Amino acid sequence: MKILFVASEVTPFAKTGGLADVTAALPKTLKKLGHDVRIILPFYSEVERGGHGIRKGRKSVEAVIDGVMKKGLFRHTSLGDIPVYLIENKEYFSRDNLYGTAAGEYPDNHRRFAFFCRGVLDLLKKMDFRPDIIHCHDWQTALIPLLLRREKGEDLFFSKTGVMFTIHNLAYQGLFAKETLAEMGLDSSYFTIDCLEYYGKVNLMKGAILSADLITTVSETYCREIQTPELGNGLEGVLGVRNADLHGVLNGLDYDLWDPATDRGLYKNYSATAPAGKAVNKKGLQKLLGLEPAADVPVIGIVSRLTAQKGFDLLAELMPKFVRSRLQLVILGTGDEKYLKLLQDIKARGAGNISVNIGFHPELAPKIYAGSDIFLMPSHYEPCGLGQMIALRYGAVPLVRKTGGLADTVFDEQDGATEPNGFSFEDYTPEALWETVSRSLQAFDDKGAWKKLMKRGMSCDFSWDASARKYEELYRLALARKGR
Numbered sequence: 001m002k003i004l005f006v007a008s009e010v011t012p013f014a015k016t017g018g019l020a021d022v023t024a025a026l027p028k029t030l031k032k033l034g035h036d037v038r039i040i041l042p043f044y045s046e047v048e049r050g051g052h053g054i055r056k057g058r059k060s061v062e063a064v065i066d067g068v069m070k071k072g073l074f075r076h077t078s079l080g081d082i083p084v085y086l087i088e089n090k091e092y093f094s095r096d097n098l099y100g101t102a103a104g105e106y107p108d109n110h111r112r113f114a115f116f117c118r119g120v121l122d123l124l125k126k127m128d129f130r131p132d133i134i135h136c137h138d139w140q141t142a143l144i145p146l147l148l149r150r151e152k153g154e155d156l157f158f159s160k161t162g163v164m165f166t167i168h169n170l171a172y173q174g175l176f177a178k179e180t181l182a183e184m185g186l187d188s189s190y191f192t193i194d195c196l197e198y199y200g201k202v203n204l205m206k207g208a209i210l211s212a213d214l215i216t217t218v219s220e221t222y223c224r225e226i227q228t229p230e231l232g233n234g235l236e237g238v239l240g241v242r243n244a245d246l247h248g249v250l251n252g253l254d255y256d257l258w259d260p261a262t263d264r265g266l267y268k269n270y271s272a273t274a275p276a277g278k279a280v281n282k283k284g285l286q287k288l289l290g291l292e293p294a295a296d297v298p299v300i301g302i303v304s305r306l307t308a309q310k311g312f313d314l315l316a317e318l319m320p321k322f323v324r325s326r327l328q329l330v331i332l333g334t335g336d337e338k339y340l341k342l343l344q345d346i347k348a349r350g351a352g353n354i355s356v357n358i359g360f361h362p363e364l365a366p367k368i369y370a371g372s373d374i375f376l377m378p379s380h381y382e383p384c385g386l387g388q389m390i391a392l393r394y395g396a397v398p399l400v401r402k403t404g405g406l407a408d409t410v411f412d413e414q415d416g417a418t419e420p421n422g423f424s425f426e427d428y429t430p431e432a433l434w435e436t437v438s439r440s441l442q443a444f445d446d447k448g449a450w451k452k453l454m455k456r457g458m459s460c461d462f463s464w465d466a467s468a469r470k471y472e473e474l475y476r477l478a479l480a481r482k483g484r
């Protein structure tokens, strides 16, 4: 099959979270299965700064935004043996960040990603590349299924192309004022209840859900959760309409990239069968971050976007308890101003057992996974979560809230798990979290049992193999719908 991945971030070109990991790792696995896979993303400043052997293409892309024809260059490179295409436009993509700053989203995100989506379709035609499947990810790419169904309905070029739309996070829907419709080059026929209209606003995610051939999300539990009012973010009704075409497929992890046996960023490599090097990484991390280099003090790690999604309200309430306890807490993250301030305050107070590291630091993250005994993800909701999978692989026992993909990957003995690999709690309260932290600290003191728990986690298989095969099947289903 010819499969085109369209995404707003892809590792190693541009990344703010797990989406980028997925849009690189799934294509790699599909390529190994024998498919012609290609990837397309915007040419941000971050991509340009990274180098990546990117070359200028001969074609340029065009799209009408704000009633004006905007142009952009097309560039290309590769990810292993996968062709990667990049759409350039200085006005829209030459900025410091991908989506916005700590103060908020860029106000013209609708224009930026409308240009990208229209540019993708324009480029495919100019290249004469007709994918069997266009696989779109999150709201930034939502216009593609919509345009293919509406504007290109009569267009034979795409008549046999199936469109898959994957929801990585339903809380980010691409919700904009009504006026943005025209700015994105869409006429008022799009502003109806069975298209983009949503309580008087434009909702791009809604349009994609209603027009894609198939819809997936990134874990089975999240797939069920988003069809309820609690986690449906107001789109549970729309998802209900497409219920028969909605599938939950658990993300995998790129085990070539995330492997403590080969990771060059670690102080010492180790594995499930030879785990001794983990202690060297713990000591290295403690020294690096100015913590007491004590082997018997448990290190709890967090590598996360700083948002309400990730449970930072619970952590904020529990901070005095963390400061007083016999543990070390290492946090790496960037995100909302509210939580940045909170962490900066903690840093300023100089608690000796808490290390706060603000920013997006891909070189520090593996050191934290490798140097931590416990990895904390007390998420309010979590579509899939890759952090806990990386932690498992690196022998940091995950402690998570039982929601979304966390519930599908972390199993607690207390719930009767026969092969436990971590700790989990249900109620989104500081009490429930602290009770579980205390339980994990107690377990840590039983060295023999802890080693067993850690090794079992390291031996879990959350690679992409099984899930990539599920996607293969779903692509075939989408194509069957097209009569192919």
Ligand code: ADP
Pocket (backbone or CB within 6 Å): 016, 017, 018, 019, 021, 303, 304, 305, 332, 333, 334, 359, 360, 361, 362, 363, 365, 384, 385, 386, 387, 388, 390
């Ligand atoms: P989400 O996509 O919701 O942010 P995931 O758990 O799916 O959460 O994926 C997060 C990914 O981003 C992981 O690869 C994690 O290591 C990485 N990450 C998150 N925050 C940072 C940071 N501040 N520095 C480096 N890597 C980070």
Ligand code: GLC
Pocket (backbone or CB within 6 Å): 017, 018, 019, 022, 168, 169, 218, 251, 382, 383, 384, 385, 386, 405
């Ligand atoms: C989103 C979700 C996260 C998921 C990632 C990749 O960022 O918040 O849970 O792992 O996408 O699908």
